[in-house]
Amino acid sequence: MEPTLIARIGFAALTLFIMFNYGIILTASMARIRARVQGRIGIRMWQPYIDIIKNNAKRTTISHGLMFYLGPVFRLAGGIGTLMFVPVIYDSVVFGNFSFAGDALLVMYFIFFGQLGMALGAGDGGHPYSAIGVSRGLAQMTAFEVPFALAVIALGAQHGTLSITELVAVQQGGILSWNLFANPFATFAAIIAFLGMSMHNPFSVVIAPQEIPIGPPTEYQGAYMGMLQTNRAIFNAAKLVLYVNLFFGGATGFIALIVKTFVLYFVNVFVGVSFPRFRTEQSIRFFLGIPALLGLIGVLIAAL
């Protein structure tokens, strides 16, 4: 039975709630793992919740204009938009979300959209460090979009569709039908792009703590900051789900989803604690080198 529109909105809200909490728990657990690597105990598991509550409970906030206010709103819209058009659980009525044909391109646009909105908002803050962070962020984003776009194009060419639901459908039936094995070059190009997207080391120059204070959100405080932190959890979860859907056979249940997203996120942390930070021009050169080439090979394999 096809659910009504009201029911679908309810399901979407439920998905959003679950993925928000999952994103926060994932972020906290990864921070703890990183702390263990450094020989520390690390933050408590519920620390991100307390931080969000505290930020929203600030008694005063200041705004630098309309665009400054809209920046985090756009960012949050980008995060929620990405999640809403990706089926979280394959073939599930409740967690299927608003997926329709051709949505891979829409999701890519949403990933871009949040960052652009944030760039405009941070620019309105008027702080020089925000501007530096924005220019670095946009430059790096343009670079990692190349291997990521090539990987998505490769999948589209290989399976003749850009609908994420259909891309998951063709990967059902055993681990060897995953795109990880069907098109390994595209997958590796996309995973490297994912490292850049997550802005952990070695691609953390955008927020570069302690160097330019904190990049684009330098001027954001209070509830704005709370909104950005909320988005960080949602966006992280959305990107992970997107990647699992595109390359790792999707998820048919929550256990599969948790295992796959955890492993995928762990790649990030593993690389992050092992390598120091790239400078912006180094990371651009890096993304346009081997990852872009891998993506190109992926497209060629798909076309042949």
Add this chain to the structure above:
Amino acid sequence: MSDATNTGATAREVIEQIDRARIELPELDRKYFCDEAPKVVEPYRGIVEKFLNWARSESLWILGFGTGCGAIELRPLMTARYDMYRYGIQPRPTPRQSSVFIIGGYASVKTMKRIVRSYEQMQNPKFVMGLGSCTVNGGMYWDSYNTVNRLDHYIPVDVYVAGCMPRPESLLAGFMQLKLRIREGRAEGANEYARNFDWYKANQKQIIKDWNMPDYNW
């Protein structure tokens, strides 16, 4: 400045001229600054405020003002030996997002201006921790010509960590004390600053001779 020099004015006169000049901001820059006095924001009552105070006490984001020698004791807090993150304490690089302002030792007259600006840029509720004896009564700089003796004449201080220098353990103890204060609802420094704004401003202007900023910078 160059005009004044050409007319043969002494340095003292130039400073007085600057003092008298009203700071006029260009229209475009107005939205980045503010010269309105801060306002008292009354806390909520009962269990809501208790819960929010608990959250505030468990998520202390530090703005370290490291011009005094005491700041050297702040850094070990992030290391594996002390690991402040497990208490919900973490450094934050911008005053906008921080809630705890740590003055790392003596405050010279020159840095006082920056202390005032940074403090005012932080958002209510905000807490201040004075680190080292110099912030309490001047310490070994008691009769120095260019350091202030009592920090709480210029900004409201919640917790002092005395010592010269206090070890990181004492700092952590200071944080625990601050947490208690916040939970009891006694850490209302930002409101106190707003209530006694004129007194604080007068004290600040008494020592900062070349006052060239709006009276309040948020």
